[in-house]
Amino acid sequence: DADVTQTPRNRITKTGKRIMLECSQTKGHDRMYWYRQDPGLGLRLIYYSFDVKDINKGEISDGYSVSRQAQAKFSLSLESAIPNQTALYFCATCGGVTDTQYFGPGTRLTVL
Amino acid sequence: AQSVTQPDIHITVSEGASLELRCNYSYGATPYLFWYVQSPGQGLQLLLKYFSGDTLVQGIKGFEAEFKRSQSSFNLRKPSVHWSDAAEYFCAVGLYSGGGADGLTFGKGTHLIIQP
Numbered sequence: 001d002a003d004v005t006q007t008p009r010n011r012i013t014k015t016g017k018r019i020m021l022e023c024s025q026t027k028g029h030d031r032m033y034w035y036r037q038d039p040g041l042g043l044r045l046i047y048y049s050f051d052v053k054d055i056n057k058g059e060i061s062d063g064y065s066v067s068r069q070a071q072a073k074f075s076l077s078l079e080s081a082i083p084n085q086t087a088l089y090f091c092a093t094c095g096g097v098t099d100t101q102y103f104g105p106g107t108r109l110t111v112l
Numbered sequence: 113a114q115s116v117t118q119p120d121i122h123i124t125v126s127e128g129a130s131l132e133l134r135c136n137y138s139y140g141a142t143p144y145l146f147w148y149v150q151s152p153g154q155g156l157q158l159l160l161k162y163f164s165g166d167t168l169v170q171g172i173k174g175f176e177a178e179f180k181r182s183q184s185s186f187n188l189r190k191p192s193v194h195w196s197d198a199a200e201y202f203c204a205v206g207l208y209s210g211g212g213a214d215g216l217t218f219g220k221g222t223h224l225i226i227q228p
Contacts, residue, residue: 033215040121042202042218043156058215090155100146101216103156 004104023091031094032074036087114139118219133188135203144206145186
């Protein structure tokens with residue numbers, strides 16, 4: 001089984017809908033992250049969390065919210081989806097300051 | 113603010129030829145540097161990382177990278193590419209404060225095409 005899983009893998013939704021993307025990990029890491037990837041822009045950080053009580057905004061947090069339900073689960077929500085949120089979303093985990101970030105397989109989100 | 117520049121959007125290399133992908137960073141402190149690879153339809157896989165010590169870093173799949181502080185560069189190299197190396201390559205710099213890993217800043221990527 002994969003260490004970092006994301007559900008759903010693909011999602012098509014309509015403008016104005018609320019949507020939640022979920023991330024789970026079995027690596028036992030405290031740190032978790034959400035990124036979005038747009039063609040030609042690389043990956044940009046949306047939110048990150050050091051533990052269930054520590055949530056931090058990243059570079060592009062507007063229009064998004066997150067919830068850290070447990071050490072192993074970190075969800076990203078779009079309260080009212082808009083077309084420019086169409087992107088590939090990645091969750092990642094990290095075990096410590098000098099550790100690597102491990103990425104999930106990604107969720108492809110399309111907002112019509 | 114920190115930033116990462118990958119000057120080459122696309123690079124085409126013949127199979128068996130050598131490869132160098134460029135990466136320059138802007139960061140106020142000693143950087144933690146990474147190279148990731150993304151194959152079509154896949155997630156990101158770490159090729160190598162630099163935290164400290166030897167400035168020439170060996171990674172997986174025969175890749176290496178050299179950290180040059182004076183040039184603010186962390187270029188990725190491979191002596192002989194294989195068709196399976198065709199992918200998107202991302203350079204990233206780690207943001208760390210207060211002893212925590214605050215996230216990565218990525219370059220925009222270099223798309224590597226391998227010619228037969």
